[in-house]
Amino acid sequence: MRSAAGTLRRPSDLARAGLVPPERLGELERVAAQYAVAISPALAELIDPSDPRDPIARQFVPDAAELAVAPGERSDPIGDDANSPVPGIVHRYADRVLLKLVHVCPVYCRFCFRREQVGPHGRPSLSRAELDGALAYIRARPEVWEVILTGGDPLVLSPRRLREVVRALAAIDHVKIIRVHTRVPVATPERVTPELARALKATGKATYVVLHANHPRELTPAARAACARLIDAGIPMLSQSVLLRGVNDDAATLGELLRALVECRIKPYYLHHGDLAPGTAHWRTGIDEGQALMRALHGRLSGLCQPTYVLDIPGGHGKSPIGPSYLARVGGTNGTARYEIEDFNGRRHAYPPAPRESSP
Ligand code: SF4
Numbered sequence: 001m002r003s004a005a006g007t008l009r010r011p012s013d014l015a016r017a018g019l020v021p022p023e024r025l026g027e028l029e030r031v032a033a034q035y036a037v038a039i040s041p042a043l044a045e046l047i048d049p050s051d052p053r054d055p056i057a058r059q060f061v062p063d064a065a066e067l068a069v070a071p072g073e074r075s076d077p078i079g080d081d082a083n084s085p086v087p088g089i090v091h092r093y094a095d096r097v098l099l100k101l102v103h104v105c106p107v108y109c110r111f112c113f114r115r116e117q118v119g120p121h122g123r124p125s126l127s128r129a130e131l132d133g134a135l136a137y138i139r140a141r142p143e144v145w146e147v148i149l150t151g152g153d154p155l156v157l158s159p160r161r162l163r164e165v166v167r168a169l170a171a172i173d174h175v176k177i178i179r180v181h182t183r184v185p186v187a188t189p190e191r192v193t194p195e196l197a198r199a200l201k202a203t204g205k206a207t208y209v210v211l212h213a214n215h216p217r218e219l220t221p222a223a224r225a226a227c228a229r230l231i232d233a234g235i236p237m238l239s240q241s242v243l244l245r246g247v248n249d250d251a252a253t254l255g256e257l258l259r260a261l262v263e264c265r266i267k268p269y270y271l272h273h274g275d276l277a278p279g280t281a282h283w284r285t286g287i288d289e290g291q292a293l294m295r296a297l298h299g300r301l302s303g304l305c306q307p308t309y310v311l312d313i314p315g316g317h318g319k320s321p322i323g324p325s326y327l328a329r330v331g332g333t334n335g336t337a338r339y340e341i342e343d344f345n346g347r348r349h350a351y352p353p354a355p356r357e358s359s360p
Pocket of ligand 1: 104105106108112114152153182212
């Protein structure tokens with residue numbers, strides 16, 4: 001383990017910090033020319049360079065495997081662009097919109113589903129005029145109940161800028177919920193100051209923060225304290241994790257992560273199946289493996305620890321839960337139909353249908 005003076009942004013920085021051997025520099029330069037690189041001091045500190053399978057390094061240190069694009073992978077895997085009526089807005093579901101303020105992050109996750117949009121060579125941050133246009137779009141649609149700040153990572157913005165945006169959203173009568181998706185509490189926990197927490201709150205509206213964390217080691221004492229500052233300021237927290245081969249694709253690691261989150265007062269919300277972002281096949285598990293993991297955790301971890309396992313349907317068709325399913329309908333339609341429900345030990349039990357379901 002080591003300390004690092006600042007964020008590592010070039011392959012040569014990674015080599016100097018001892019995170020990669022110098023002979024890999026050529027390969028990493030080719031990856032870095034295509035996809036942004038950044039490892040914050042807090043996460044660099046967590047990497048054990050003597051472990052070739054270190055789960056933190058695997059998430060943030062570039063790898064030549066990223067240059068291989070697998071069949072089906074696409075630059076906009078979840079169809080943001082197809083659902084973007086004005087710059088900065090993605091409107092996929094009627095009652096909520098994404099508002100993408102910036103396309104920079106404190107770290108660049110190698111498996112990022114927006115990897116072609118984020119980073120210094122990615123899309124620019126929203127200009128003042130574009131932000132005004134996005135707010136006007138939300139104002140004109142009374143069905144928009146929730147606004148989700150994402151990007152990029154909105155918490156790279158200053159408290160002053162965040163306060164401005166949150167207040168502008170809170171002034172829209174029909175917007176009741178402001179949700180912020182972020183990696184900042186684990187990547188740069190020092191940014192989560194009481195001032196930042198205050199900036200995210202708006203009188204009469206609810207703010208939720210959703211933390212992206214994939215491995216229990218990311219929840220360092222500093223990260224836990226950063227989350228506690230948000231929660232103690234009255235901001236409920238949820239989490240989202242990506243199921244990643246070699247990082248959290250075993251029941252012990254995933255269970256430890258989910259329990260640690262709940263211990264931090266963070267409710268696990270989504271476990272994402274890996275998206276079809278270019279050059280990410282080496283992280284994706286099979287859906288059957290994801291379902292087996294969920295099954296292994298069912299009944300063995302408190303319900304508080306259970307996220308919903310979801311797949312973002314390629315092309316912009318939204319998220320759907322992908323199981324596993326514990327319920328089967330068996331029998332005919334002439335009064336013999338019934339359900340079978342599986343318990344957490346794999347035993348099946350009969351459950352009667354309602355009278356209207358079993359009538360001929
Ligand atoms: S923090 Fe989020 S948006 Fe940024 S690189 Fe990681 S996954 Fe992508």
